[in-house]
Structures are given as structure tokens and as C-alpha cells.
Amino acid sequence: MYTITVDLGAASYEIFIGTDNLRGVGSFIAGGKFTPKALVVTQEKIFSTHGQTLTDGLTAAGIAYAVSTIPDGETSKSLREAEKLYTRAIEFALDRKSVVIAFGGGVVGDLAGFVAATYLRGVPLIQIPTTLLAQVDSSVGGKTAVNHALGKNLIGAFHQPRAVFIDLSCLATLPEREILSGLGEVVKYGVISDEKFFAYLEDNADKILRRDTETLAHAVKGSCEFKAAVVAADERESGLRRILNFGHTLAHAVEEQTAYGKFRHGEAVAIGMVGAARISRELGMTSADNVERLEKLLHRFGMVTTCAGLDADKLYRVTFRDKKTVGGVVNWVLMRGFGNVEIRGDVSAAVVKKIFVELCDGK
Numbered sequence: 001m002y003t004i005t006v007d008l009g010a011a012s013y014e015i016f017i018g019t020d021n022l023r024g025v026g027s028f029i030a031g032g033k034f035t036p037k038a039l040v041v042t043q044e045k046i047f048s049t050h051g052q053t054l055t056d057g058l059t060a061a062g063i064a065y066a067v068s069t070i071p072d073g074e075t076s077k078s079l080r081e082a083e084k085l086y087t088r089a090i091e092f093a094l095d096r097k098s099v100v101i102a103f104g105g106g107v108v109g110d111l112a113g114f115v116a117a118t119y120l121r122g123v124p125l126i127q128i129p130t131t132l133l134a135q136v137d138s139s140v141g142g143k144t145a146v147n148h149a150l151g152k153n154l155i156g157a158f159h160q161p162r163a164v165f166i167d168l169s170c171l172a173t174l175p176e177r178e179i180l181s182g183l184g185e186v187v188k189y190g191v192i193s194d195e196k197f198f199a200y201l202e203d204n205a206d207k208i209l210r211r212d213t214e215t216l217a218h219a220v221k222g223s224c225e226f227k228a229a230v231v232a233a234d235e236r237e238s239g240l241r242r243i244l245n246f247g248h249t250l251a252h253a254v255e256e257q258t259a260y261g262k263f264r265h266g267e268a269v270a271i272g273m274v275g276a277a278r279i280s281r282e283l284g285m286t287s288a289d290n291v292e293r294l295e296k297l298l299h300r301f302g303m304v305t306t307c308a309g310l311d312a313d314k315l316y317r318v319t320f321r322d323k324k325t326v327g328g329v330v331n332w333v334l335m336r337g338f339g340n341v342e343i344r345g346d347v348s349a350a351v352v353k354k355i356f357v358e359l360c361d362g363k
Helices: 024-030 044-060 079-091 106-121 132-138 168-173 176-192 195-203 205-209 213-233 240-245 248-257 265-282 288-300 312-321 349-360
Strands: 002-006 013-018 037-042 064-069 099-104 125-129 143-148 151-158 163-167 332-337 340-344
Touching: 002 213, 013 213, 024 044, 024 125, 024 163, 037 044, 037 079, 037 106, 044 064, 044 099, 044 168, 064 079, 079 106, 079 143, 099 106, 106 125, 106 132, 106 143, 106 151, 125 132, 132 168, 132 176, 132 213, 151 248, 151 312, 163 168, 168 213, 176 195, 176 213, 176 240, 176 265, 176 288, 176 332, 195 205, 195 213, 195 288, 205 213, 213 240, 240 332, 240 340, 248 265, 248 312, 248 332, 265 288, 265 332, 265 349, 312 349
Parallel strands: 013 163, 037 064, 037 099, 099 125, 125 163
Antiparallel strands: 002 013, 143 151, 332 340
């Protein structure tokens, strides 16, 4: 249906968005300068549902493959699981032109991408995101990482994929909660890209929740187009790309404090966006109407927008381990309006703690 180019010069690649493109992965590998051998990193549920289509295409194209499954959940993003994948890659004799295929959601993409970035100092990676969150965000841009006990995504590398294959058919089999988690990231793009896209989400919320293919395709396309443009302008997150982290500073703290077990990533991002928007309001950067509009859309998508029961002081301390923290200063991504965000390092502790207390009180 759509093809989007991520323009990075010699490292450019394309995002293919369609409803039946898993079979084309094998042809893509066969037509490129790759060894006809691939390690497919996935999870049991994903592979049992969609794996046959992918592997039939690999076989038809003459690509030898091995499948390595990882456990569900954020805890799989670990050096322990990476070690297992390195061992499988060595046993399967993957060379520097062999391909690692990340076939799954964000956890699979981050872990497989990290392994591809570091095995033999870097081998080709193809991303096949199967969740809405991964399709609109984590599969694009080349960020790969595993977690550390003291924080999320602290060990990683930039490693751009050779292609991203987004098959919208995979969304039909997702649990409802995974769709809602993905919508957290979609709404983020509505805030940071432009008001037109945010209004599209407002006007088409019911269709999105019904998983209307055309509407979802537009939402995925709009998100990917914006991220592709930002990544092309700032591949290594030295400046502009940090705006993609709107809502993520608090989100990562919420995830860590709940041991990655209570909230999906997109759910935590929804809470984080509300926190960032309220901080923006407190600083006089944005209006109360804008904050209300954001919270209303999140509620319409069935998102929780507070973190009732968590410890506000602990959340505040954890924010200092955020990757955007430099020299002990937390760089907050804040909003002025829809399509108008900026990075601020001068937010007082009093303002942040006030908002954190509200959210932890369920307000």
C-alpha cells in the first residue's frame, strides 16, 4: 500500500506497509547482497500465528533459516538472552552478510537488533514488526538495546535495518491491550508532528478501535513518515530526534518502578505524556485546553492516564537515569501545542514533583 524511504545516504532503507508482504522478505534477501541465510528471532505466539507465511517465502527464495524464540515480556531484553542468540548465530554459522530477522514486537526488535549490531561487529538486520507499537515506532530508526537492572535501554547501539516490512494483517490477531499500547505511541506522533494528524486520530478514533485497515494504514503511515523525517535529520539523537521521546522520561520511570510487569510500554507512555503535558501547563508553555484535549483522546482509546499507588519521590529519582539526562540535568520534552514541542533542561524539581504527586494520587 505504501513505501516510505528513510533517507540516510548509503544507509538508507525502505519501510514497506501493506497487508500481505511477509512473503516478500525472502525475495528481498535473495535480491540483495546478502548470504542466503537468516536467523529469525521471534516469540512462540507470533511464530505459531504468522511464521508459516514468512518461512514459506524464505524457502521459496532459497534462503536457509534458523528460528530462535525468546520468552515474552520486557525481561527478555537482557544480556542473558542476547548471549543465547549469539550462540545460536555461531552454531548456524551466520557470517557478516547473513541476515538477522526481528519478527515480533518491540522487545524482539530491540533485542534482535542489538544482537545484529554486535555479532561480528554488525550484520544485516530486517525488521518485521508485528505489534502496532513496533510498527509505528521501535522498528524504525535503528535504536537497539537491552535493559540493565538499574534502567531501561541503557546498553545499546544504533544499527539501522536494511528494510522494515510492516504487514497490517498481523494487527488482526493482536490482543486488544496490545492495540491500545500501540495507540499510546500513535498519539505521541499526533502531539509532536502536527495538529492535522492529531485531529485525524480524534475524528477516526472509533474506526481505529475497530481496526479498520484503511484507517490503521493511514495512522501507521503518518507515524512512520514523521519518524523517518526526524531520523533522517538526526540519526544519532544529538538534537532534534530527542523530541521522539515525548512522554518517555516518566514512562521509563513508571516501567522500572513496576518491574516492567504492570504497564505495557505504550500504556506507560500515555501516563508519561500526561505528565509532560501537565508540566508544560505549569510552566505556562501550553494551555489547559491542550492538556485536556490530549487526556480526552487517551481516555477515548481506553488508556489509563495516572499511575495511582506509585511513589512520587522514587519516580523523581529514577528520572535522573533517563538517557536524555546530561550532567545531572533531566532534559524534558515538553509541548507548546500540537506539532510544537521543545526540550527544556530548566524544569524545577518543585514543578516535576507536584505533577508526579498528582499522578501517583490518581488525579
